[in-house]
Amino acid sequence: MDSPENPQRGPIIIKNITDLQRLKLEKLMKNPDKPVIIPEKPKEKGVPAVPEFVRNVMGSSAGAGSGEFHVYRHLRRKEYARQKYMKERGEKERLDDEYRKKIEENKKKAEEITSKKRAKRLKKKAKMKEKNKRLKKEGDNGKAKENQTNESDSSESTDESSEKE
DSSP: OOOSSSOOOOOOOOOSHHHHHHHHHHHHHHOTTSOOOOOOOOOOOOOOOOOSSOSSOOOSSSOOOTTHHHHHHHHHHHHHHHHHHHHHHHHHHHHHHHHHHHHHHHHHHHHHHHHHHHHHHHHHHHHHHHHHHHHHHHHHHHHHHHHHHHHHHHHHHHHHHHHHO
16 A cells, blocks of 8 residues: 555654745646746835815815714825824835845955955066066076086086196
8 A cells, every 4th residue: 555655645744944945846846848937026015195275175064974984084094194104104215225235245344355465466476477576586696607617627627627737
């Protein structure tokens, strides 16, 4: 009945979000040819428009009736919702600006560090080139001096040999 190749599956219990994500991925990977539908981001609602004028204006001579209370409450709720939306949008824009500034600042810091290290590398490279040139020059001079000393030694030895004769 139960074979090691095909274990019998009971109901799958999802214990956390990662299990749910894993199951969804497994389902997608069972049929890779099937196109995946990626939903679009829901559009943001605009600012509720401020009413240009209130149609139900209550007169100053009459007392407010019990029916007008609901109209007033509705208008008040709409206005509070509009103010809340504007406040949230302002806060979101402020946070976005702070984030952009922080990212820009981090890029500048990284660029400064990179440029300092680049300058240090180039300076070290130039110093090494200069040192190599100097050593090469000294080596050439040393060889020339060595050749001169060898020549002078050989000329001295030839002079000595000629003197012995």
